[in-house]
Amino acid sequence: MNDKYIGNVKRYDLIYKYYKKYHSKRALGFCSSRMHAEEMAKEFCRRGVKSVAVYSNADGEFSEERNRAIEQLKNQEIKVIFSVDMFNEGVDIASLDMVMFLRPTESPTVFLQQLGRGLRISKGKEYVNVLDFIGNYEKAGRAPFLLNGSACVGERTAYDYSEIEYPDDCIVDFDMRLIDLFREMDKKSLSIQERIKQEYYRVKELLDGKVPTRMELFTNMDDNIYEYCMKHSKENPFKRYMDFLYEIHELSAEELQVYSGIGREFLQLIETTDMQKVYKMPILYSFYNEGDVRLAVTDDEVVENWKKFFDRGTNWKDFPKVTSYEEYRKITDKQHLSKAKSMPIKFLKASGKGFFIDKDGYALGIRDELADVIKVDAFKHQMKDIIEYRTMEYYRRRYVEN
Known part of the structure; x- marks a missing residue:
């Protein structure tokens, strides 16, 4: 995976180009590995944008301890944090005005957790720009509904995205081309089997890539999806867990x-x-x-x-x-x-x-x-x-x- 992202000058140019286009003061980029985060920080620093890499057991040339990096970003001593699995949830930098997706994720929930890092309210902050260099938008068809608090477990049908109600003082502006993409995704509508697989991958990501046991999958699984599994024996992975793992090569x-x-x-x-x-x-x-x-x-x-x-x-x-x-x-x-x-x-x-x-x-x-x-x-x-x-x-x- 690193081969796609590291040493790719055209990719560095593209990311830098769009970063500069949207004039960010405080940005967070999600990377695929320590090496990827180090290389991104190195490239941005070389181009005059002060940046650090944040990951567990950090010991690289451009790495920084997480809390120290957050303070530096808040104080604008740096412009960008390139992170590996350290900001999915539970950490707020309310003043973030840009989120960059630089790594793929199998899980729509992780995608939305990462997106959520930029959705915190802060004095003087009017918007957040989201730059997706991976195609995680393919997981984002549920984003409008999760942003308005909806839960959707069964089959999805076509929706009028212009009529979705969001929380007070919240304006969500999707590019019209993205609205069209959401509608196309609705037509293809994920089967419940695919929802269960995606939920499995989300739990696996929570466990740092470890294949979940039945107990771990149950403990971390979305309640609505679990209840669906219990009511539909044919799709229930808990009744045939080794078959389920075999089918997805796990x-x-x-x-x-x-x-x-x-x-x-x-x-x-x-x-x-x-x-x-x-x-x-x-x-x-x-x-x-x-x-x-x-x-x-x-x-x-x-x-x-x-x-x-x-x-x-x-x-x-x-x-x-x-x-x-x-x-x-x-x-x-x-x-x-x-x-x-x-x-x-x-x-x-x-x-x-x-x-x-x-x-x-x-x-x-x-x-x-x-x-x-x-x-x-x-x-x-x-x-x-x-x-x-x-x-x-x-x-x-x-x-x-x-």
Whole structure:
């Protein structure tokens, strides 16, 4: 990616030309890498525009500590800050009069966070100029609606952009050619599958490029999109997360190895097994065994994990005839084991597609064909993530319904 932006004299000339055209006093440019930010600061300084680069663990010739750079910009000791992932959100420089997009982003939300750096009100500030040298405008079709506080999750249809109402004292002036572009984008209208993918990429950016787990995707996902996923099983990535990652080429080499074998079938089973009650989860935790996955679990191991699970928080309330924690504590190990065997263990054997089986001397076992894959770290991580996510989603759903 850096090859496109670094050492490209024509590109430097173009950026400088439009920067000068709009007479900025305080500008912020979003760059793709440390090297990119350093080179942009170097080029602008060479052309007589005092600039610095801001990024984490800064140690370059033109780098500056973030808070120091902000003060210098506010005091007009410098004219431009070239930044890498340091000003997406949470930092205000209200007097900014220019935002420059010098790097691509997969996420409309990150695009709008970056745009928002220039939308703060400041005494004497009448406007902000936005210079897009990347084509991030392709993500900007939602900008008019997000600027007026709308949320749009489902399919979008054509709108009259001239009739959109913005907050008091806010004037949004889009070039007529951009209005035409928005309308063309409306015609193509993103499918919900594309919205989910974009939301995934936004969360990935929040995690500094790390592939989100199910729990991390849930934790950071837009509530409206998540609720849509829950109501539409076919598009729900949480019901087929490894498939989802495979389709967008996000599985690691080790995960691809798991995905291509019997491990994938087992993981998909526990990802989709029916869960009117939460009782299957402590059984699965028995097998997971803190990452040392077992092929079979004894009566004692089932009871140990069962009690550990229901001792947590108010999980004990899942016992229908128990009205207090004191009553729950009176349940004997024998009674716990009986409930585990008569309900989740019985149902796992019945509906487990042959993966959950009887084994002599054990409460429950899984097929020996899984012996190799359960030792693979990628399998262990996926198994843990599924159990944690499904437990969380069960209690979230129960809380919402109550």
